[in-house]
Amino acid sequence: MAALMKAVHVSKNMNNIMKLFTNLSLTPNVITSSKHVFLHRTPALHCAFIHITPDNRDLMEFFDEPKNWGRNEVKVGRSWRKDELRLKSNSDLHKLWYVLLKERNMLMTMEEVCKDENKIFPNPERLDKVKDSMNNLESVVRERNRAYHMLETGETGERPGKLVYNCLGLKFYHRMHQYIIPKYMNRKWHKWHKFGFGGFATRRFLRLYREKIWNQKRRARNRDKNRVAVLMSKFPNVDIEAVKQHFPNVDLETIKTLKRARGHHVPE
Amino acid sequence: MKLLKPKNKQLANVVQFHCSMEMTKFDIKNYMEKIYNIDIIEVRTRIAMGRTKKDQLQGSIIKEDDRKIAYVVLPKDQSFVFPDLFKDAKGEFDEEIMNESKSKDLQEYVKENKAPGLPGWFRI
Numbered sequence: 596m597a598a599l600m601k602a603v604h605v606s607k608n609m610n611n612i613m614k615l616f617t618n619l620s621l622t623p624n625v626i627t628s629s630k631h632v633f634l635h636r637t638p639a640l641h642c643a644f645i646h647i648t649p650d651n652r653d654l655m656e657f658f659d660e661p662k663n664w665g666r667n668e669v670k671v672g673r674s675w676r677k678d679e680l681r682l683k684s685n686s687d688l689h690k691l692w693y694v695l696l697k698e699r700n701m702l703m704t705m706e707e708v709c710k711d712e713n714k715i716f717p718n719p720e721r722l723d724k725v726k727d728s729m730n731n732l733e734s735v736v737r738e739r740n741r742a743y744h745m746l747e748t749g750e751t752g753e754r755p756g757k758l759v760y761n762c763l764g765l766k767f768y769h770r771m772h773q774y775i776i777p778k779y780m781n782r783k784w785h786k787w788h789k790f791g792f793g794g795f796a797t798r799r800f801l802r803l804y805r806e807k808i809w810n811q812k813r814r815a816r817n818r819d820k821n822r823v824a825v826l827m828s829k830f831p832n833v834d835i836e837a838v839k840q841h842f843p844n845v846d847l848e849t850i851k852t853l854k855r856a857r858g859h860h861v862p863e
Numbered sequence: 864m865k866l867l868k869p870k871n872k873q874l875a876n877v878v879q880f881h882c883s884m885e886m887t888k889f890d891i892k893n894y895m896e897k898i899y900n901i902d903i904i905e906v907r908t909r910i911a912m913g914r915t916k917k918d919q920l921q922g923s924i925i926k927e928d929d930r931k932i933a934y935v936v937l938p939k940d941q942s943f944v945f946p947d948l949f950k951d952a953k954g955e956f957d958e959e960i961m962n963e964s965k966s967k968d969l970q971e972y973v974k975e976n977k978a979p980g981l982p983g984w985f986r987i
Binding site: 653654655656657658664665666667693696697700703704705706707708711712714 | 864865866867868878881898899900901943946948949950951952953957960
């Protein structure tokens with residue numbers, strides 16, 4: 596009896612699966628309704644045809660969908676993460692960049708319109724999300740570019756630069772680029788790019804500047820030391836490990852010996 | 864790049880854009896044709912000076928950024944009308960939303976206070 600029941604069950608399951616297949620088949624209606632049917636890539640599922648962005652490339656792309664006009668809230672998802680973008684091919688990233696660019700243009704237009712009409716722009720974090728996605732995408736592309744260049748040429752292929760001193764004797768990162776005019780003929784460049792320093796005034800400035808930085812550091816050190824001493828005097832049972840973690844540069848052993856760290860209570 | 868609502872009356876086939884300062888007329892033409900697939904006859908640009916105004920609190924003088932404005936001319940037979948986006952907009956103080964938030968606020972207020980060490984009826 597049990598075997599018979601099982602057989603009936605199996606046949607039922609088969610029936611269900613067959614039903615599923617009949618549901619999955621592409622009806623002519625679906626094919627005509629979608630503009631892009633990538634039969635070689637998309638699986639034969641109905642849901643695959645629902646989420647296709649309409650490709651109407653005209654000036655109305657600068658505006659949000661009409662259903663979102665004048666609404667107080669527009670719900671959107673999160674931004675693209677780097678890990679997700681790393682899984683995509685170069686051509687996919689290229690397409691996604693332009694999708695994001697259009698989205699950003701649309702959002703900026705809507706923001707401007709809302710500002711003109713004295714209305715609140717709904718969900719302004721959308722702009723940040725798009726910006727974040729674009730930054731992530733660019734960094735992923737750059738990663739790939741760097742890896743490719745390192746493999747092929749042994750160099751990063753990034754824009755070259757070097758650490759140089761300016762007229763005040765402070766270091767900064769100078770990013771180099773190509774010029775039409777040779778360097779020895781380019782008088783304007785030499786006018787605006789003065790590297791290196793010298794002279795008594797600059798040296799005095801640097802001396803005072805270093806003193807200022809050193810004083811700032813010294814004050815920070817003393818501040819931390821005093822703070823720990825006060826903590827110890829107020830809370831004799833203070834968690835030493837936590838204090839060490841919070842103030843890593845302070846020597847606790849020397850502070851324990853200080854009079855300031857003793858506190859107004861009878862020592863145990 | 865953003866599409867601007869024209870302040871002054873324009874021809875039906877002229878569209879205004881605000882673009883980045885570095886973009887030239889040729890850049891704008893390529894941008895519109897390649898990315899947005901729009902036919903363009905001519906592009907004219909100008910740099911609009913930002914307004915200078917006084918800060919309300921500190922009284923210091925503030926200047927808004929200058930911006931490049933592009934006038935894009937579409938073919939003669941085409942026209943663009945800036946859509947009315949706030950035709951059926953709900954106001955900020957919409958009645959439904961206000962009632963909803965009112966009842967929600969009341970429930971929130973009547974609710975028992977669960978802060979530790981305080982009686983349930985206590986509220987600030």
